[in-house]
Amino acid sequence: MKFFILSLGLLAATTCSNPFTGNSSSTVGSGYHLDTAQLNSLHATFKEPALYHRRFKHTDIDSLVQVHRKSDIFGVTEIGKSVEGRSIYELEYGEGDKKVMLWSQMHGDEPTATMALFDLFNFLEGKGDGFDTVRTMLRENLNIHFIPMLNPDGAERFLRRNAQSIDLNRDARAGQTVEGKLLKARADAIKPRYGFNLHDQNIYYNVPDTKNPVTISLLAPAYNPEREVNEVREGAMQIIVGMNKLLQQYIPDAVAKYDDTYTPRGFGDNFQSWGASTVLIESGGLKGDPEKQQIRKLNFMIILNALMEIAQGSYGSYDAKGYEDIPFNASNFHDVLIRGLEFGSDSISLKSDIAIRRGETTVGRDYFVRGRVEDIGDLPESMGYDEVQADGMKFIIGKIAPQPLPNFESITPEIAFDLLKKGYIGVQVAQLKPEQANMLHSLPIHVFATPNFAATPFIDLGGTTNFYIGDSNGTLKYAVLNGYLIDLNKPLSEIPALKNRVQ
Structure with missing residues (x-):
């Protein structure tokens, strides 16, 4: 494979290396053509x-x-x-x-x-x-x-x-x-x-x-x-x-x-x-x-x-027969694929694969996303744009920062990432300006104004995707934040571009 x-x-x-030249054969057809350079x-x-x-x-x-x-x-x-x-x-x-x-x-x-x-x-x-x-x-x-x-x-x-x-x-x-x-x-x-009928198809x-x-x-x-x-x-x-x-x-x-x-x-x-x-x-x-x-x-x-x-x-x-050599689309892609994660209850153990997709919501010329659990089970034929092999790792519930921060401006990317690495998946702000309600942001943490945000309590089909992946000792290795996979061992500069909204 x-x-x-x-x-x-x-x-x-x-x-x-093929030049632009008249009436000559090339890998992209005969006659005038342009090379890739x-x-x-x-x-x-x-x-x-x-x-x-x-x-x-x-x-x-x-x-x-x-x-x-x-x-x-x-x-x-x-x-x-x-x-x-x-x-x-x-x-x-x-x-x-x-x-x-x-x-x-x-x-x-x-x-x-x-x-x-x-x-x-x-x-x-x-x-x-x-x-x-x-x-x-x-x-x-x-x-x-x-x-x-x-x-x-x-x-x-x-x-x-x-x-x-x-x-x-x-x-x-x-x-x-x-x-x-x-x-x-x-x-x-x-x-x-x-x-020429010109379209976009989904990315999966x-x-x-x-x-x-x-x-x-x-x-x-x-x-x-x-x-x-x-x-x-x-x-x-x-x-x-x-x-x-x-x-x-x-x-x-x-x-x-x-x-x-x-x-x-x-x-x-x-x-x-x-x-x-x-x-x-x-x-x-x-x-x-x-x-x-x-x-x-x-x-x-x-x-x-x-x-x-x-x-x-x-x-x-x-030769039109070359058209038949092109395979048809399969549909097994996801934004994130977590393989072999332990996430059962205290009474019933479970170790399985989790597929996550992110849905977009348009806001004017921009958008924010909401991650959801797309599939759970034996998923070896599925794949993700980001993947983690989670053998020996387990699902860990995220926490909410114990103290609200005074305002949105006080949350820098560095502060947000430091909170995230300490196990805080969300932070409340005590005061938001009117224009900041539902504002889009790229901070690596959930930001909310009223105490209605909750971390993902358990993995559920169609459920939210705000949790941690840790080793058997409880050491945090990855955060799954709104459907984005964040490696907590990497520097802030290497985390993905996030599309979140103040809640």
């Missing part, structure tokens, strides 16, 4: 600095669209408005014969590819940097239509569905929503030959037979219940083979396929049946990348590479 958790360093360190450099140069976290709003996108409207590179059109009246834009690039549609954020809480599209817009507007040949090739061969935020009302709330609580990706058949009707109308008008998928999270999931959606392969779907498969070849240079063994069950209500399945070779890209998980900035970079690179291969027709050199 392969075992490694992919981290950020791999993305920066990986390079390839060039792709790294391009993204670093053209990454849109205004988008740096997942919970950006429609106003951010609107402002950026207005900037791109001023250039003569894109045709920018307001193609409609959302239920709540927010503008939905389409950016058109190129005058070629091959028509391509890309749409992102039809689910409001799936923004990774949206960021990547604005990075791509910046690249397409560049010039004089040695890559004008690429831009010319794309412009002369392709006619690209980008819809970067189809569900602005959902994005405003960071929720999957639109303002009417309808899943836009289940509205291709009925056309009940204004946004779904709009996407279908644009498909009817453009009649694209290629489509893993590549089968490995302990690797799925960082990117790909799919050539089925166009009928039998999941047959015609020329259109085969083209999508070939494009995906090219994407996977590039991704394996960055995230080896961290790519999988999304479920290919035919969905008659889904837009990807319908685009495929309408004659557009359609690729689904799902942005998943990568340890140390909670805001998906590195996965954003991967989106930029595989989309740009795919557009280049479509422009040249070079994707046709890939």
